[in-house]
Amino acid sequence: xxxLSKKVRxxxxxxxxxxxxxxxxxxxxxxxxxxxSLGGDxxxxxxxxxxxxxxxxxxxxxxxxxxxxxxxxDEGPHPTTLADQGPLGPYRQSxxxxxxxxxxxxxxxxxxxxxxxxxxxxxxxxxxALQKRKLPPHVxxxxxxxPLEKSLExxxxxxxxxxxxxxxxxxxxxxxxxxxRGDVTFPSxxxxxxxxxxxxxxxxxxxxxxxxxxxxxxxHVLRAEEHLSNTLRQMxxxxxxxxxxxxxxxxxxxxxxEKKKLSKRKGATSCHEFxxxxxxxxxxxxxxxxxxxxxxxxxxxxxxxEAISKFALDRINAAPAVFDGVKLKWMNAQYLRAMDETQLxxxxxxxxxxENLDFSEYSKDWKIKSLGAFKSSMETLADSVPxxxxxxxKAFFVDKAESAEVLGWEPxxxxxxxxxxELKNHKGEFLSEAEFLQIxxxxxxxxxxxxxxxxxxxxxxxxGKPHGTELKILVPLMHLKSLINRASQALAEVGSGx
Ligand code: GLU
Numbered sequence: 493x494x495x496l497s498k499k500v501r502x503x504x505x506x507x508x509x510x511x512x513x514x515x516x517x518x519x520x521x522x523x524x525x526x527x528x529s530l531g532g533d534x535x536x537x538x539x540x541x542x543x544x545x546x547x548x549x550x551x552x553x554x555x556x557x558x559x560x561x562x563x564x565x566d567e568g569p570h571p572t573t574l575a576d577q578g579p580l581g582p583y584r585q586s587x588x589x590x591x592x593x594x595x596x597x598x599x600x601x602x603x604x605x606x607x608x609x610x611x612x613x614x615x616x617x618x619x620x621a622l623q624k625r626k627l628p629p630h631v632x633x634x635x636x637x638x639p640l641e642k643s644l645e646x647x648x649x650x651x652x653x654x655x656x657x658x659x660x661x662x663x664x665x666x667x668x669x670x671x672x673r674g675d676v677t678f679p680s681x682x683x684x685x686x687x688x689x690x691x692x693x694x695x696x697x698x699x700x701x702x703x704x705x706x707x708x709x710x711x712h713v714l715r716a717e718e719h720l721s722n723t724l725r726q727m728x729x730x731x732x733x734x735x736x737x738x739x740x741x742x743x744x745x746x747x748x749x750e751k752k753k754l755s756k757r758k759g760a761t762s763c764h765e766f767x768x769x770x771x772x773x774x775x776x777x778x779x780x781x782x783x784x785x786x787x788x789x790x791x792x793x794x795x796x797x798e799a800i801s802k803f804a805l806d807r808i809n810a811a812p813a814v815f816d817g818v819k820l821k822w823m824n825a826q827y828l829r830a831m832d833e834t835q836l837x838x839x840x841x842x843x844x845x846x847e848n849l850d851f852s853e854y855s856k857d858w859k860i861k862s863l864g865a866f867k868s869s870m871e872t873l874a875d876s877v878p879x880x881x882x883x884x885x886k887a888f889f890v891d892k893a894e895s896a897e898v899l900g901w902e903p904x905x906x907x908x909x910x911x912x913x914e915l916k917n918h919k920g921e922f923l924s925e926a927e928f929l930q931i932x933x934x935x936x937x938x939x940x941x942x943x944x945x946x947x948x949x950x951x952x953x954x955x956g957k958p959h960g961t962e963l964k965i966l967v968p969l970m971h972l973k974s975l976i977n978r979a980s981q982a983l984a985e986v987g988s989g990x
């Protein structure tokens with residue numbers, strides 16, 4: 493038996509086939525929290541042996557998402573160059589083929605594995621025959637007892653063979669003390685002789701996973717429940733190689749509100765999408781921490797530091813976790829509103845720029861003031877877009893369709909004219925909220941318009957339509973010049989086409 497290093501070492505082992513799914517992010521984060529809570533190492537290992545699906549571009553997408561979440565790894569590919577960082581690399585399975593070959597050779601030498609020359613058609617015919625007889629569809633290879641030399645000769649002659657793990661003789665139950673699910677028992681006859689290396693020499697997941705976890709000195713494997721059934725094969729390989737098992741913990745499924753598998757059709761499922769929708773990484777991390785784990789004091793909102801200090805495996809719940817999008821939005825709003833305005837401006841700026849809303853000429857004070865006014869109406873960063881749209885002069889226009897009725901009312905011309913006069917008489921660059929209310933009163937007195945006959949024309953003169961955010965919030969954020977321009981444009985539309 494080989495002894496494992498004492499230091500806790502965990503890994504996140506994505507197969508890079510696209511953006512990081514929230515389920516993957518949860519696995520990564522639980523491993524990260526566990527490592528950090530015990531001063532351990534967090535390793536990023538890339539399971540890219542499926543050459544067709546695993547492209548470097550996909551790996552970069554996953555890395556981008558991990559970096560966005562600030563989940564920095566202690567060992568693994570460098571975030572930009574992808575060069576190995578750490579003493580136990582390579583960290584990409586596609587670069588470890590000679591290592592897998594070496595261990596497969598050892599299993600072949602000591603008879604724990606054998607070369608199998610069966611074709612796919614032969615395997616399928618055998619499977620169907622076994623099924624007819626109501627027997628488990630396990631491969632029963634005619635090559636299992638061939639001496640190794642004989643198989644090697646056949647291979648030298650140009651024949652292709654897979655390396656199959658021998659399960660015959662392992663007639664017992666395998667007991668896994670799972671850190672999340674408690675004892676799980678697998679009868680060994682659940683699996684037949686399974687492939688370790690494909691005929692081209694490409695290793696399969698279960699084999700690579702064992703070799704890598706052992707060689708990278710991984711002490712704890714926290715991963716998705718869907719891998720539980722793989723664990724039997726992995727336990728058999730550990731046993732055959734005489735290696736000590738790491739401790740396994742299989743994390744529950746993540747379901748949507750209807751208790752179905754999270755699906756793209758019902759909304760965002762990848763971290764990238766959440767980023768584009770304006771979620772903050774800290775909020776998303778806080779949210780995923782609670783997908784199957786609970787804070788000992790029942791807290792919902794807590795910092796990463798607190799999560800690290802309180803994280804313990806015994807609070808991981810084996811029952812499926814429900815992904816509640818409304819809760820995520822609420823949590824995001826809490827984080828966003830707690831953020832200092834200068835920081836928040838930096839976060840919303842890319843969202844505004846993407847929509848051609850440019851406020852680079854505005855002062856820092858204005859930016860802070862506007863966010864102070866808008867923050868409480870925002871749940872995501874993207875919510876800033878419609879709000880700042882109202883303040884952008886370039887985006888302003890009188891929406892004739894929406895405003896047609898108001899523009900046709902009898903007092904509208906008087907109201908907008910009076911509003912414009914009051915603005916022109918005002919000194920200063922901006923109106924305060926109080927000044928705006930005073931002016932509105934002056935317009936009321938001058939025109940004798942009341943209720944919607946007063947408010948709606950003023951609204952059209954300010955935002956170009958009769959409905960929207962409260963004016964007393966918006967007006968103090970608009971330059972007087974801009975208010976004058978807008979009112980003039982609205983006045984020009986009064987009576988037109990109605
Ligand atoms: N590569 C596997 C996946 O992306 C992870 C396997 C494991 O953690 O053992 O699901």
